[in-house]
Each structure stands twice: as C-alpha cells, then as structure tokens.
Amino acid sequence: MVLLDKIKNKLRFNYRKKRWPGLIEAYKQYLPVTKKTPIISLNEGNTPLILSELISNLIGNGTKVFLKYDGLNPTGSFKDRGMTMAISKAKEEGREAVICASTGNTSAAAAAYASRGGLKPYVLIPEGFVAQGKLAQALMYGAEIISINGNFDKALEIVRDLSSEHPVELVNSVNPYRIQGQKTAAFEIVDDLGYAPDWLCIPMGNAGNITAYWMGFKEYSKIKKNLKLPIMMGFQSEGSAPLVKNIIVKDPETIATAIRIGNPVNREKAKKVRKESKGDFQSVTDKEIIDAYKILAKEGVFCEPASAASVAGLIKNKNRIQKESTIVCVLTGNGLKDPDCAIKNNDAIFRKNIEPSLKNITKILGY
Amino acid sequence: MVLLDKIKNKLRFNYRKKRWPGLIEAYKQYLPVTKKTPIISLNEGNTPLILSELISNLIGNGTKVFLKYDGLNPTGSFKDRGMTMAISKAKEEGREAVICASTGNTSAAAAAYASRGGLKPYVLIPEGFVAQGKLAQALMYGAEIISINGNFDKALEIVRDLSSEHPVELVNSVNPYRIQGQKTAAFEIVDDLGYAPDWLCIPMGNAGNITAYWMGFKEYSKIKKNLKLPIMMGFQSEGSAPLVKNIIVKDPETIATAIRIGNPVNREKAKKVRKESKGDFQSVTDKEIIDAYKILAKEGVFCEPASAASVAGLIKNKNRIQKESTIVCVLTGNGLKDPDCAIKNNDAIFRKNIEPSLKNITKILGY
Numbered sequence A, B: 001m002v003l004l005d006k007i008k009n010k011l012r013f014n015y016r017k018k019r020w021p022g023l024i025e026a027y028k029q030y031l032p033v034t035k036k037t038p039i040i041s042l043n044e045g046n047t048p049l050i051l052s053e054l055i056s057n058l059i060g061n062g063t064k065v066f067l068k069y070d071g072l073n074p075t076g077s078f079k080d081r082g083m084t085m086a087i088s089k090a091k092e093e094g095r096e097a098v099i100c101a102s103t104g105n106t107s108a109a110a111a112a113y114a115s116r117g118g119l120k121p122y123v124l125i126p127e128g129f130v131a132q133g134k135l136a137q138a139l140m141y142g143a144e145i146i147s148i149n150g151n152f153d154k155a156l157e158i159v160r161d162l163s164s165e166h167p168v169e170l171v172n173s174v175n176p177y178r179i180q181g182q183k184t185a186a187f188e189i190v191d192d193l194g195y196a197p198d199w200l201c202i203p204m205g206n207a208g209n210i211t212a213y214w215m216g217f218k219e220y221s222k223i224k225k226n227l228k229l230p231i232m233m234g235f236q237s238e239g240s241a242p243l244v245k246n247i248i249v250k251d252p253e254t255i256a257t258a259i260r261i262g263n264p265v266n267r268e269k270a271k272k273v274r275k276e277s278k279g280d281f282q283s284v285t286d287k288e289i290i291d292a293y294k295i296l297a298k299e300g301v302f303c304e305p306a307s308a309a310s311v312a313g314l315i316k317n318k319n320r321i322q323k324e325s326t327i328v329c330v331l332t333g334n335g336l337k338d339p340d341c342a343i344k345n346n347d348a349i350f351r352k353n354i355e356p357s358l359k360n361i362t363k364i365l366g367y
Helices: A002-013 A053-059 A079-092 A105-117 A132-140 A152-165 A176-182 A184-193 A208-223 A267-277 A286-298 A305-316 A339-344 A358-365 B002-013 B053-059 B079-092 B105-117 B132-140 B152-165 B176-182 B184-193 B208-223 B267-277 B286-298 B305-316 B339-344 B358-365
Strands: A049-051 A064-069 A097-101 A120-126 A144-148 A199-203 A231-237 A280-284 A326-331 A349-354 B049-051 B064-069 B097-101 B120-126 B144-148 B199-203 B231-237 B280-284 B326-331 B349-354
Touching (some): A079 A097, A132 A144, A152 B358, A286 B132, A358 B152, B049 B184, B079 B208, B105 B132, B120 B152, B199 B305, B231 B267
Parallel strands (some): A064 A326, B231 B280
C-alpha cells in the first residue's frame, strides 16, 4: 500500500508527469501511424484551456466558458495539429517535397514541419493577401514562396493539378491526414474537463476543423463511457458564409482572412456534423468579430480575428444557452499573426511624444 | 492489485493527467502565495521542450540539445511566468493599477495580466523603439501607453520614482515576485528530463531570467535527491554586453532588442550565479545571432532574435562541451513579436508576380 499511496500522490500533485511528446506520440493509438512512421513533431498540441470569467459573466445563467487557445501551437495556429500528421505521412511515403496554396496559417505550418523533416516546402500565395506575421513565418521556415497574380482558389487549383501529376505531396486540407491530427484537440478538451462541453463554438473556413473535432469527440465516446457529445456550433463571417447560406460565395470578403473561403472543401462533411450533433451554422458580422476580438484581449487572450468568430457567435446565442452549460470556444490562431489588424482595431489610449518628466507622467496618471 | 495496475497504466499512457492550471497553481508549494492570493493566470507555463536534431548534430559528440520554447506562453514570452506572480500579488495587496517601462515583452505581459485581473496597466515606452507585434499586443490588451521622448533607462527611472510615491505597483523586473514566477521554468525542465541539463544556455538582458533559473534548479535540488546542477552559460550581444565586459554600456546597440540593456538590474545576482554554477558569460555578434535565428527556423522554431543568442552562444562553445552532454537552450520569445526582423533577415526564395498557369508553376518546381 505504500507504493499505491505514492503513485496516488503522484497522480494528484504532479501536473507534468512526463515531457509532452507532441500529439502523434501522445495519441498514437487513435491515429493512422505505425512504428515505421517517422514522426515529425514540434511537440505541438497540449494547448491551454483557459476559463474566461468575463465571457462567462456576459452569458450569465451559471455558464462556464472556456477558450481552447490553439494559437499557442508552435507556429501559432491549429494547423500544426494536422501538419505534423501530413508531413510525417508524406515522409513515410518517401516524398521529398510538399506543396500548398495558402493565405497564411497553412503555409507557415507546412514550411515549419517540412523543413524540420528535411522535405522541401513550396507555397503558393495570392499576391498581396497574406498577413505580415504569416509571411514572415513562411520566409523564415524556409519555404520557397511563389506569389501568383490570382486568388486563393486559382492557387489551390494549380497545386491540386500539379501534385496529381508529380511526386510532390499536397498538404492543403484535402490531405486526409490533416483532419486526423486535428481531431486530437477534441481529445485534449475531454481529457482536461473530464467530459465534453455542452456546446463547442468554432469558426468555419474550409470546415475541416469542425469535422475534425466532431470525429474526435465521437471516437473518444467509443472509449470513454457515458461521454455526452457536444452540440457543434459553426460560425462564419457574414461576407463569407457559404455554409450558412448553402451557396458558393464568388468573392468572399471579411476582416477574418483566415476564414475568407467561398467554397469550403468539407461542405458535405460539415453538414453531416451539424445534423448529427443537432448543431447550427450561423454568420457574424465583421463588427461582431472585432467586438469579440477586443473582449478576448481584455481577458488577456490575443487571437486572430477569425478565431474571435467563435466568441462572437456564442454571444449572439446568449438566450439559447441552457442553465449551467459548459461551453468551449475554439481560438484557432495567435493574434501576433496579424499585428496590423490589432493596430487598426483597438480602444487603447496611446499618448505619443510625451516629455519624460516625473511631474508630467504623474499628472497623466491622475495623482 | 487490479487498482494498482490501473493506476500504473494511467501513469504510463495518459500524458495529460489533468488540465494544466497555470504555473502558480501547479507549483504553489514552491511559491510565495497563500490561499488568500487571488491567482491571475492565463494557464501560462507548461511550454514545450523541443529536441533539436539539427543543432545536436552541429555540436556532435553525442550531445543532445533541447530548446525550452517559452515563446509559446500566452503573450509570447517568458515574461508571463513572472507576471502571473507580480499581478496576483499586486491584486492581493489591494493595488488597482500597475506600471512598467518596457521595449515590448514586459508591457505585453503586464497589460494582459493586469487587464485580466481588473487592474489598470500603464506602460511607458521609448518612442520608436518597440517592435510591431509587441506594440500591437499592448494596445489590444488594454494598456494605457505613454510614449516618451527618451530612452528605456529614462522611462524606468520615471516609473520607479512614480511607484514609490503613489499606489501604483511597479512590475518591472525589480519587482521581486517576477523572479519567483520565472524560476518555474527550471522546474519544468527537470520534470521533463528527469534531471537537470549539463549546461543551460540563456540570453541575458537585465539578467533576471538567469537568476530565476538558477534559483529554480537550486530549490528543486533540495527536494529531488541527487539532482546535479547545471553550468549556467549567459550570453549577451557584443554591442550590449555590460555583464561580459563588467561595465555600464551607455548606448547599447544590437538587433536583439529584447536584450538591449546597458546596465542590468540583476548584475550582482548574475555574477553570483556564474560563480556558484562554474558558468560563464560571453558575447555573440549580431551576425552570429541572426545565423542561429535562421538555423532555429529551419528546425521549425521561430523565435525572437534575442532568444537566438542562447543558440549562437552554444555553437561558439562547441569544442568545450563534454561528450554526451544534455544542453537546454532557453528561447525566451516568439518570432512573431518582430515580423520585420524576419522579413529583413531570411534566405528564402520569394518569387513575386508569377503568372498563375500550371505550366509555369510546374517549370518553377523543376518537373
């Protein structure tokens, strides 16, 4: 019994049992990998689940709102979860190069993991449509960047055609391994809470992430008895809402560039998620997104505008939420990816060119 | 024995025993907090320890080099570790406002934690010397920013005087709670490895972090029997090396802005660390820093230039390292904090204005 007590004690007090090895190693029994798979990892995943008292109080009625801050992945977005899988499998299959079309987060993740694994990353970007932080990343991580005179859809068309004819692996979200990696975020939420939330609020662009989370919750429910599945709430920007409106949007427009996608690859899968989970797809305006972006920052969580769509959507549904619900809002990317947006959209008091005297500054502080 | 097996099994396979609660809650028995302390946390800490095969191979001789990537803290730097402590204690003491002088990382962390805790953050910055990402953060997190016509030293002088006369808490690194929080990074490294590294390589600005790590290793060695303490290697930029040269540098100059400090607050403490650990202080050039910054990015780890000083320093000491050493390099900040530096300093191939035809792109890829 001494040993038993010792182990119990360890379980109780030590939060860091061992070094987090990255999500493939941690969840390998749930992933399509074998002992032969060369795991290319940056110890991604294991991101914090942050309680937001501010947003919980905004919703009221005993609701607890948690933020799954996936912007703290190694390259600053949830894309790392899928990319560790996609690149590991590409390497296992003997590929020497990978390619993607991207407006940012995918290219950063692809470049980082490919370079780490010794594969050559090619990235097609639409000229002039990539946030500064994301461009900086792709450049640093060693991608060969090809900036085309065309939009994202054109870039995707080219990389799809090219990868079907040549031995370069396509790592856009059509790559099936991406969703496999991404589903681990749902595992982490259940591991952290001990149960699944009542609602999961998530931004939708290509709708790969909502598909992945649902897959994760469902798979875990087979292993963890009595796991009640969440209602899946997907949010899009009003100017880029092909799933909400069930159309193709020719020229999607929104400040939330990471979800500015007019014809989502995972349309049918996402509709199935909505049906199975008794969820809903709704749109939020750019103003609502920016309001939520500011609320989150006041809570100390700086995310991309696209990420804030999940919180903007939650706030809109305030009156539909049952008493004492637990809600998780997924924050997909780090705010540092797009500093321009922050500099243009904030309520800070910024006093410039102040004479540096004690008297002067004391007066400003009102003492 | 069935229960024992069950627990053992859990210890073995489940990496995420429970939700990471932030570093104060996780390590409270080692920190100056009581049950009355209102903990202001963003679930900081628990950052990945990434094995770098590339740098391990560069050093050779069976060396294992790990990167403690503290740029994955909530506001993107190690400052969060100290700030969760400083703000929690300020709140416990009934403060309603905090102030700091900063060129970036401190102001971001101070603003985030203060806002989260309901305290008003004031930030004094030297006009024109703050990287874009860091400025974006302070603005978003809700700081009142006062940009002065003067340098960092002047700003620090004013906030020290002001906080000694008025009820506004100073949260610069002179605040003693900062180091208490920062020491937890050493705990995490020991928890992860099961032992302390042979060398710890770390950038030095104000030298608070090297002091904190040493404090952490020493405190843990009292609890964990047979813990061999590391040799502490502190690195500064050649143009800003007051500790290496044992002087005050009037006009420090380096690309590594986060360690551009001419007269470190923790000078005497750092010298004691060097002596006790049989360590060394050395300088690296801006070119060596940028070379290391690029090597790290090729490994998939994008850090601030200042962070890369630890790796630049390690590389310089290649021939001094004993066979089969374990080395940890501390990466203090996220590369996204300073996108301009990345855009100006990279070796990427960036092809612009490319006509978007399959033929054209195929040719570029060499197929």
